[in-house]
Each structure stands twice: as structure tokens, then as C-alpha cells.
Amino acid sequence: MPAIYKDAHRKINERVSDLLSRMTPEEKFAQMHAYWLILQSDGNHRERTDLSDEFSGVTEQAALTERLKLGIGQITRPLGTHIVEAKEGVRAANRLQKTLVEETRLGIPALFHEECLVGLLCKDATLFPSSLNYGSTWDLDLVERAAAAIGEEARSTGCHQGLAPVLDVSRDVRWGRTEETFGEDPWLVGMMATHYVNGLQGKKRDLLATLKHYVGHSFSEGARNHAPVHLGFCELNDIFLLPFEMAVKLANAGSVMPAYHDIDNQPGHSDEFLMTTVLREQWGFDGLIVADYGGVSLLHQHHGISHDAAESAALAFNAGLDVELPKDDCARHLAQAVERGLITMEKIDEIVSRVLKEKFRLGLFEQPYRDENGVVLQTESTRKIARDVATRSMTMLENNGVLPLHGKPRVAVIGPTADDPLALLSGYSFPVHLIISDMLEQTSQVTTPLQALREQLGGDNVHYSKGCHIIEKRMAGAPVFPGDSGGKPMQSSPVSHDISLIPDAVKTAEQSDVVVLCVGDLSGLFQSGTVGEGSDTDSLALPGVQQQLLDQLIATGKPVVVVMTGGRPYNLGGQEDNVAALLMAWAPGQEGGYAIADVLTGRAEPGGRLVVSIPKSAGAVPYYYNHKLKSGGTPFAFHFGSRYPFGFGKTWTEFDYSPLQIESDSVPSDSGVVTVSVIVRNSGTVAGSEVVQLYVHDKVASMVRPVQELKAFQRVHLEPGASARLTFSIPTDMLNFTRRNGERVVEPGEFEIRVGASSADIRSAGVVRVTGETRVITGKWRMVSHCEVED
Structure with a gap:
């Protein structure tokens, strides 16, 4: 009779429990990290070594073949680590998987991850535009189609997890990783990320998207990589956590990656409040938390909050981490951490159960190999999607x-x-x-x-x-x-x-x-x-x-x-x-x-609209449209501001806006919906499209609020002289903000609704009063606005 964990007809929890009971501590530790290997189809694999070893303080380890006998949680970028033909790369990955499945005691397959932000990081894969291009399209469906196409290329090479998308909210364009962001508005980033995750993962979530970098990475001191972040929880929650919350709750994202920096002296890789309390307990996240490359070792190497690798491993895994990437720099010291009382085997079992659960759910035990002849890269339809994104941005x-x-x-x-x-x-x-x-x-x-x-x-x-x-x-x-x-x-x-x-x-x-x-x-x-x-x-x-x-x-x-x-x-x-x-x-x-x-x-219209403001100079940064009134100083500094603001972009024609019509000038704070409409007319001589943007300003609140915040948008394409009525519906839940006690609340009061062609080109505005009591937002809440277009 086969072991329970090998029986695909048994429930996943039963299989996990059975397999966990059979594992030695060393086999459990092996599931909590990855190996970064240069794979060979003849099985003569070798470890990748370069500057990253110096970066993480790695030293010589035991022979790879001996360590592989214990199994492994993940393999880091099997096709994205070196230049290899995709078919040969899949063959080599299958050879490693064969070793794990058929030549180890328990036969636990590895999970393979690759970078998937701008296309699969693999030779000959389609090279997609940047995330700034995705955002600049203001086209959620197109972004979802692009991510789906990337996902199909990834699946065809045997990838199980993609390290994308990036949900960092741009704050300072001096930061080098600005190119990886969807822009500077948290709600727009959340919407883009939600659709990207839906596309990449598919309905079955058989390819895990990875939300990164959790959280606030883009607001680093001086816009320098890894630098500290100075934020209180209110702003952290309203600006930087919001996109992650949306992608977890709306798209069921399969994985999250913490960031390198510290917030108020707490490094992200050891932050139990963010990884466990917020992410798992408050939001209900049920996937895997994987380390950014070398992030665990930085706890002692750079942050100086631990003495050695064993202590760093204990800090990270106790805080909520599931898998160390890209190697086992710290996880290989877990036995020592247990012996020193830094982490318990009960915690180890909890983590390994999550890892095994995901492997069973993905079907790796039943289908550990990928057909090397099934690699599909650079199809005509995928190239067309990449071109559409580029053109519309x-x-x-x-x-x-x-x-x-x-x-x-x-x-x-x-x-x-x-x-x-x-x-x-x-x-x-x-x-x-x-x-x-x-x-x-x-x-x-x-x-x-x-x-x-x-x-x-x-x-x-x-x-x-x-x-x-x-x-x-x-x-x-x-x-x-x-x-x-x-x-x-x-x-x-x-x-x-x-x-x-x-x-x-x-x-x-x-x-x-x-x-x-x-x-x-x-x-x-x-x-x-x-x-x-x-x-x-x-x-x-x-x-x-x-x-x-x-x-x-x-x-x-x-x-x-x-x-x-x-x-x-x-x-x-x-x-x-x-x-x-x-x-x-x-x-x-x-x-x-x-x-x-x-x-x-x-041949095409310039349909893109800015998702990052372009500051007047470096002296104006950090600059973003949704700043607070006092951000420019008193009086406003001459150098403050942006010549080309968020949402801006010219096209071949011009558009006129009618006065804003408000369905009801008051709505209840509890389950209310703000409904407004505007008529947009192409007043030019050629056809074109307009991205109609709706912003909200909270006129009086118990906490300082931004000058305005994007809450809805809609692209409309019109022939010369043609017009369309756009009716926007914004749930009152979206008018929330975070108070000092950490709660999201919707307060009664007056909200100015603004509609225009950019954050600085408001064409029409009106005021809506939210009535009732202050309402605390908990659990699932209405995060998405809607627009109906009537010609």
C-alpha cells in the first residue's frame, strides 16, 4: 500500500501530515531554502558563485551531491542563471528533478522559480516593456493579457513561481528601481498588480506570482538602494501596504517577498508584525513568503541585529518567512539554531507544512517534469501583445x-x-x-x-x-x-x-x-x-x-x-x-x-499617460502628485512641482468636458456609493482616446490627507465630434484612511470629486457629503470603482 502522501486522491492536509511525520529534521530544513545551480542535462550540476557570495558572506559548503540527498525546497532560476537554450534548460531541470524524485529517500520534488517581471528571464523569451510602460497604458485588461502571455512562456519551461510583480509605489525617481514600478499612485499600482497577478497565475493559481518588495522599499532614504525607510504606520498602510492588500484580497496572490531595508529600525526580513500579523492574520494570505536574495544574511551582515547566520535564520523564520532565497546561506545553520533554542521544531513543522502544501497543490508530486519539446517562446500572438503594450504606453x-x-x-x-x-x-x-x-x-x-x-x-x-x-x-x-x-x-x-x-x-x-x-x-x-x-x-x-x-x-x-x-x-x-x-x-x-x-x-496615437510625475529638477524630489498641502514648503518653493504631472499626456486631438453631474449630494458612510457622470466630446478633427481620471479630495479629516487621490479612470475612444457619457461609481469604502490606532476608517464629511485629463488638468468638480457615523473598515472591503460608458 503506497504512503498516504503519494496518494493523489487523499486530501492535501492528510498528505502533508503524513509526509511531515516521515521527515528527519535535516530533510525539513532542506525544504526551507533553495539552491542556485547551473544545471546540466548530464546531472553534473554545479553551484553558481559570484559577487552575490561576497554580498551574503557565504563560505565553502559540503558537496552538492550529498546535500541534494536531503531534498530541496526550491531551485533558483534554472533557465535564467546562464545562457542556455530553453529546451536544453528544461532537460537539465528535469534531470535534477529526477534525482530528487527518484533518488532521494522521500522523493520530494523541487519548486523552480524565475524572474517574470518584463517577460520570462530566459534566453529567447519575449522581452516585454517595463512596468512603467504597463502603467502608462492605463489599460488593466492589456496588462492582464501581457502577464498571462508571460505566464504561458514560464509554464512551458517548467517554472512554478514567478518573482513578479513589483508593487513598490514610486516616490522618488532618483531611485534606480523606479523602472520596476507601476507608478506613484497606490490605488493604480494595486489595480495594475491585481490584474497582473490574475494574468500570471491564471484561474488555477498553478504558477505563483510573487508580490514584492514588501514593503515601502521605494521610499528609501535619499532614494538609495537598501537604504532605511522613515515612515509611520498610517502612511505605510495608506500608500505602500494598500497595493499588497489589494493583490492578496482581490487576486489571491501566491507568494510575497519582503524587502531589504528597515522601517524605523526594523528590517523587513525579521518583521513579524508585517509578515505574520498583517499579511497572514489580518489579510488571510495563504501562500509562501520567500526571502529576497540574500536578505536573511543581511540581518547580521548589514543590519547588525543578529550575531551570526543561525540567529538570522531564526529571526526570519520566526517572523514569518517560509523559504530562504537564493541559497541556504543561513538556513543551513537551522540545526544549530534549534540546538541553541533560537527556534523550535514546532515552528519548523509549521513552515515546512506550508511549503509542502503548496507543492501538493501545484501537483508537483504527480507531474514533476516538463516536456522539453513543449517549450513555447516568441509566438506571434505574444509578440503582438508586447507591441501593443509598448505602443499604448x-x-x-x-x-x-x-x-x-x-x-x-x-x-x-x-x-x-x-x-x-x-x-x-x-x-x-x-x-x-x-x-x-x-x-x-x-x-x-x-x-x-x-x-x-x-x-x-x-x-x-x-x-x-x-x-x-x-x-x-x-x-x-x-x-x-x-x-x-x-x-x-x-x-x-x-x-x-x-x-x-x-x-x-x-x-x-x-x-x-x-x-x-x-x-x-x-x-x-x-x-x-x-x-x-x-x-x-x-x-x-x-x-x-x-x-x-x-x-x-x-x-x-x-x-x-x-x-x-x-x-x-x-x-x-x-x-x-x-x-x-x-x-x-x-x-x-x-x-x-x-x-x-x-x-x-x-500610424498610432500616443495613448500613454504619465504614471510618475516628472519633477522640475532633482531639488524637487521626492515629488508625487498625491502629496500633502504643506509638502512644497511655506511659501511653496520655486523649485517644487512638476512640469509634466501624473496622468498627463498629449494626443492628436482635443477633448471637452461637460460640468460634473452628481447623482446624490449625500451618501451614507455605510455601504454608500458615490455616483457621478460627465460627458466627454472629441472637439478635434481626428479620432483619438482620452483617459478620463477621477480624483477625490477629503476637505476636512481628523488626519492630514493628500491634496487629491485617484479613485477611478476610464479610457474612451471617440471619433471627431463624437461624445460619450461616463458614469463613475466609487464605493465609500474607498474614501478610507488609516488612523493612529492602525484602523482604516471612513469618516463623515465633505469630499470634493474632481474629473479631468490629468492630476493638474481638472475640468469639472463637485462636492459630495458622506453622512452617518465614522465606520471602521475590517476584513474584505470594496476596493474597486467602476465606470459605465454610454455613447
Whole structure:
């Protein structure tokens, strides 16, 4: 008779209990961590070693083959760790799984995870646009379709868990990981994340999405990677926890990853209140909490709240962690932690039960292998979705009438990002993430703006000059923790200051009718680029000599269309009024060149709207539209504010708004719904779309509230002269905020409802009174507004 845990017809809880009872302590510990391996189909696997070992303080370990006999919880990025053909990678992963399933005492399969933020992190997978592009579409269904497509590619390679999406709410665009965010509004981030999770996981939740970085990672001191976060719980809950709560309650997210930083001196990887009290007990989260890479070891290596790896492991697992990633730097000391009384076997059993439960639920015991011939990457439909995201995210900030380009003008395409495939990709794209290799050969599926414009305008009409470099030679090896606290000495910036290419670019411009100048940054980890994880900045000036290039091109008198790509916005040194047009493309992925060319030539409209405000200068940051009234100082500082605010974006036409109509000027705080309508008319001569945005301002509250907050939006496409009535319904639950006792409440009072084309372009407003008693929000609450469109 087979063991209960091997019987697929038994209940999962019975299988977990049976298997747990058979496991030795060492076999249990093994389920609580991962191995980061370079897998081989012949079974000759080896451990990955690089700077991350120094980062986490790892030392030599016992032979891998001996440790694998105990089983393993997860395998870190089997296809995303090195350059390997997907089919061969699946074959190698199957070989490892065979060892675990057929050659260990209990036969417990491993769970494989990969990065999935901007596409599966795997050779030849589709390279999707960045999260800022996702957000800029303001299209929840499209984001869900993109995530579903990424999920299908991941499943086909045997991936069980994707380390995405990122729910950090942008606060300071100097932060290198701004490119990974959906933007600066917490509710919009929550909606985007909810749809992303729904798409990636599917209805069966047979691929776990991972919400990260829990929580507040994006509001770090000075916008520096891993730096401390200074927040009270009220703001933490209203701004940074809200998206996580939405994705847990609305999308049943399967996993959560804590962040590296500390909040008020409490590191995220040892925060029992956030991981257990809030996440599991208050929200009902039932998935796995997995460490950010090396995050457990940082408790003693960097934060200094423990003496050694055993104590760090005990702190993290007692606080609520389930699995240490990417290796066993601290978990391999769990036996010592138990012996020292730092953690109990009862706690170990609780954690391992959750890990086993998820493996049974995912069906790993019944289907541990993936068909190596079933890998599906780069399908036509997936590429189309990637192109749709890129195109719909194109955000036009300036246009004096030069766009769209008509006919076959002589176009000078200039700039360091015009023909660099890597410039269209963000940090968690496969070629950028493995910048340690010469990855240009891995970018053949990327179409650059130069290539696309030549296709559309003809090669004879397009002339190219690079103009300058951003970084002349892409290299890895930047210190992971440089600084003045015992780390490595600071290295010099790799950014180029060579101006020798500018004269040739000026000559090319002078022989053209219009200049398309492609500027921006290059994503790269830990200062191997100008943006990305660990690549923060102290300035919003264009990196290197790009500003000098722009200045000299404008001086030619030719109309200059600036196309900006990258992971954060930059200023143009005061030339915003002098450029013919400015198109913000972010990091639009492998189809980004086509998306840029389609908008420049009028084949597509610039439908994107900003999801991060573009501050006037670095002196204005942190800046975000939903600030408090006193954020700008008293009087408001001249440098405070944003030229291009949240929600802003121009298109080919204009729209008029009718006065706002309010269905009822008072609604009850208990289960009430604020219903308002507005008529929007295309008053221009061409068809186009408008993203109608609804903001709320709480006029008087018991706590200080932001000047306004986004609560609803709706895109509407209209032919010239056509109009549509949009009716928004906002549940009163969404008017809540957090009081000092940690409770979410809806208070009675007056709320101003504002409708417009951006946070700074309000077209109509009215006041609604919420009546009744102050209501405490508990459990599940109404987090989503709705809009009906009537032509």
C-alpha cells in the first residue's frame, strides 16, 4: 500500500501530515531554502558563485551531491542563471528533478522559480516593456493579457513561481528601481498588480506570482538602494501596504517577498508584525513568503541585529518567512539554531507544512517534469501583445505640430539610444540582467527605433549618427556594497564624457528636414548602468554629454523631436520649450522600436499617460502628485512641482468636458456609493482616446490627507465630434484612511470629486457629503470603482 502522501486522491492536509511525520529534521530544513545551480542535462550540476557570495558572506559548503540527498525546497532560476537554450534548460531541470524524485529517500520534488517581471528571464523569451510602460497604458485588461502571455512562456519551461510583480509605489525617481514600478499612485499600482497577478497565475493559481518588495522599499532614504525607510504606520498602510492588500484580497496572490531595508529600525526580513500579523492574520494570505536574495544574511551582515547566520535564520523564520532565497546561506545553520533554542521544531513543522502544501497543490508530486519539446517562446500572438503594450504606453509630452511626420521627410536619427537594443530593455530583461556576458547577440529579436524608422520611411530618407555614448563599454563588477562603512572603495562612474561624436551628429542634422534625437539611460545592475537595481542617481540631468548633444542640435534650427527611453524621467536642461516634440517611451521592450516609429509617423496615437510625475529638477524630489498641502514648503518653493504631472499626456486631438453631474449630494458612510457622470466630446478633427481620471479630495479629516487621490479612470475612444457619457461609481469604502490606532476608517464629511485629463488638468468638480457615523473598515472591503460608458 503506497504512503498516504503519494496518494493523489487523499486530501492535501492528510498528505502533508503524513509526509511531515516521515521527515528527519535535516530533510525539513532542506525544504526551507533553495539552491542556485547551473544545471546540466548530464546531472553534473554545479553551484553558481559570484559577487552575490561576497554580498551574503557565504563560505565553502559540503558537496552538492550529498546535500541534494536531503531534498530541496526550491531551485533558483534554472533557465535564467546562464545562457542556455530553453529546451536544453528544461532537460537539465528535469534531470535534477529526477534525482530528487527518484533518488532521494522521500522523493520530494523541487519548486523552480524565475524572474517574470518584463517577460520570462530566459534566453529567447519575449522581452516585454517595463512596468512603467504597463502603467502608462492605463489599460488593466492589456496588462492582464501581457502577464498571462508571460505566464504561458514560464509554464512551458517548467517554472512554478514567478518573482513578479513589483508593487513598490514610486516616490522618488532618483531611485534606480523606479523602472520596476507601476507608478506613484497606490490605488493604480494595486489595480495594475491585481490584474497582473490574475494574468500570471491564471484561474488555477498553478504558477505563483510573487508580490514584492514588501514593503515601502521605494521610499528609501535619499532614494538609495537598501537604504532605511522613515515612515509611520498610517502612511505605510495608506500608500505602500494598500497595493499588497489589494493583490492578496482581490487576486489571491501566491507568494510575497519582503524587502531589504528597515522601517524605523526594523528590517523587513525579521518583521513579524508585517509578515505574520498583517499579511497572514489580518489579510488571510495563504501562500509562501520567500526571502529576497540574500536578505536573511543581511540581518547580521548589514543590519547588525543578529550575531551570526543561525540567529538570522531564526529571526526570519520566526517572523514569518517560509523559504530562504537564493541559497541556504543561513538556513543551513537551522540545526544549530534549534540546538541553541533560537527556534523550535514546532515552528519548523509549521513552515515546512506550508511549503509542502503548496507543492501538493501545484501537483508537483504527480507531474514533476516538463516536456522539453513543449517549450513555447516568441509566438506571434505574444509578440503582438508586447507591441501593443509598448505602443499604448507611448506618452507625448510636447508637440508643436511637427508630429506626426507626414510624407517622406529627410530624417536625421541621432543619439546613443537610437540603435542600441539594450537601451529598450529594463533591468530584469534577460540580456540586461546577464550583462556580464556580451549580450548583444542575445538581442536579435529587438527592433531599434533606427531600424523601424528605416522600414517605415525608407533607408534613403533616414540618416544616422550616434552623437555620443552613455557608457562606452558595458561591464559588470561594480561593488555591491561600496561606501564608507568598511565596504569596497567607491569606483568611478562608467558614464562617458566623450564629445568627439557631436560634430558629426550636427552635420547629419543640418542635412535633414527633422531630427529624431533618442536619449535616455541604460539599465544595469549595481552601477553597471545608469538606472536599475543599485543604479541610483543624484541628478535628473541626462547622463553623460547627452544634454550638450541636444543643445547643439537645437542650435542648428532644425526641428528636434526628442524620444526618451529608460527607467526614469530626465529633464532637458531648460530646452523643453525649444524642442519640436518630446515622446516618453520608457523601456518599451523588443517591439519598442516599432512602437516609437508608429507614433512618430502617425500610424498610432500616443495613448500613454504619465504614471510618475516628472519633477522640475532633482531639488524637487521626492515629488508625487498625491502629496500633502504643506509638502512644497511655506511659501511653496520655486523649485517644487512638476512640469509634466501624473496622468498627463498629449494626443492628436482635443477633448471637452461637460460640468460634473452628481447623482446624490449625500451618501451614507455605510455601504454608500458615490455616483457621478460627465460627458466627454472629441472637439478635434481626428479620432483619438482620452483617459478620463477621477480624483477625490477629503476637505476636512481628523488626519492630514493628500491634496487629491485617484479613485477611478476610464479610457474612451471617440471619433471627431463624437461624445460619450461616463458614469463613475466609487464605493465609500474607498474614501478610507488609516488612523493612529492602525484602523482604516471612513469618516463623515465633505469630499470634493474632481474629473479631468490629468492630476493638474481638472475640468469639472463637485462636492459630495458622506453622512452617518465614522465606520471602521475590517476584513474584505470594496476596493474597486467602476465606470459605465454610454455613447
